[in-house]
Amino acid sequence: MIHNLVGIHETVDYRTDTQICLYYNDEYENYPPHWHTSFEVIMPVVNTYHVACGDCHYNLREGDILIICPCMIHELFAPPTGERIIFQPGLSQITIKELSLITSIISPCLLITPEDYPQIYPEIQKLLLEIKEEYFSFAVYAEASIFSKFLEILVYIGRSRQTFNHPNTDLSYSRQKEYVEKFLFVTEYINSHFSEDLHLEEIAALAGFSKYHFARLFKQYTDTSFYKYLNQKRIEHAKTLLLDPQLTVIEVATQSGFSSLSAFLRMFKQLNKCTPTEFRNMYDENKTSRAAEQKTPVLKLND
Missing domain, CATH: 2.60.120.280 (Regulatory protein AraC)
Incomplete structure (x- = not known):
């Protein structure tokens, strides 16, 4: 398949x-x-x-x-x-x-x-x-x-x-719609700026909430925490960058928005159960194996 x-x-x-x-x-x-x-x-x-x-x-x-x-x-x-x-x-x-x-x-x-x-x-x-x-x-x-x-x-x-x-919410329909629009804007902003140095307080202010209220609402509307959502976007991008052998792991971490290599390694392994180097090696090993298979001559029975 x-x-x-x-x-x-x-x-x-x-x-x-x-x-x-x-x-x-x-x-x-x-x-x-x-x-x-x-x-x-x-x-x-x-x-x-x-x-x-x-x-x-x-x-x-x-x-x-x-x-x-x-x-x-x-x-x-x-x-x-x-x-x-x-x-x-x-x-x-x-x-x-x-x-x-x-x-x-x-x-x-x-x-x-x-x-x-x-x-x-x-x-x-x-x-x-x-x-x-x-x-x-x-x-x-x-x-x-x-x-x-x-x-x-x-x-x-x-x-x-x-x-x-929101099983027992007291919010009016208009307020719920307003909140959904705000969090659509927030997630779209994160998707476009995840490689930058984003912080909870900054994004909460952008949405017009205190950081505590924002953190609670973000969890309600996305089913995950702000930092987990942000890090998932960063790691998704890092996976695509790791396919480029010209980039070092440090460069991948930096271009994905991580301020330190240790934070990148920890988060990558947490989400993928392997290190960035192991992830890249799995890609390289299979690529090499496939290339070798293609170069292997086929012996005919009458040779």
Whole structure:
């Protein structure tokens, strides 16, 4: 299933002239630790499936849905028999400001089951099955239809988490909308300035809150802390820089917004379970191995 893996970086094999890839996979094959810039959605249809992402291991039952965020290292383990949908949509060319908020809610991944998400699970499962049918239909405007359905899945998740984080809120609708707009602006600002020396107090003032009130609201609206969100953005950028052998680890740390090498090393290992050098070596070793395989002469039986 993984066709373009260099080290642990996968270049998703999108359908020609699109940013979508879907497999109805029945292979008895495990896939080593890897990451890519697309989302990944996995749903076993027949039998179970095991996924490791970060510190978490997920034993997916038939119908369970796991959504993995872009740039997250994960590993896949298949049973001897089984079938599953593996969908990889790339949203890099779609500019929607709410995506950052929803991605932070899902990050690093989100398991959606009938028990944990009874109100939205049926709709999300239905949309995923429709995506599969649309993908293999080769119909006109299939890509647009598929993206619209995936974005609808993200909206269901975002709105359900918003309700979960504010179950008994006394805020008026207008005030809630105002807060959402503010935190959309904040996350967009962080996404554009993460390599700079950003501090909680500075961003809180930019949003018009005290730092304590801001920290609490940021957690409510993004499902993560301010500094964790900031560091995740920095580490995502660092991964892409590490693929360039001309850059030293110190240069990668600096260009990603870290003020010290030790802070960068600590955060990188915390989020990826390996050091930046180990991450780079995995990329280089596999690249060298693939090059050697391509140079190996093929012996014909009649030679």
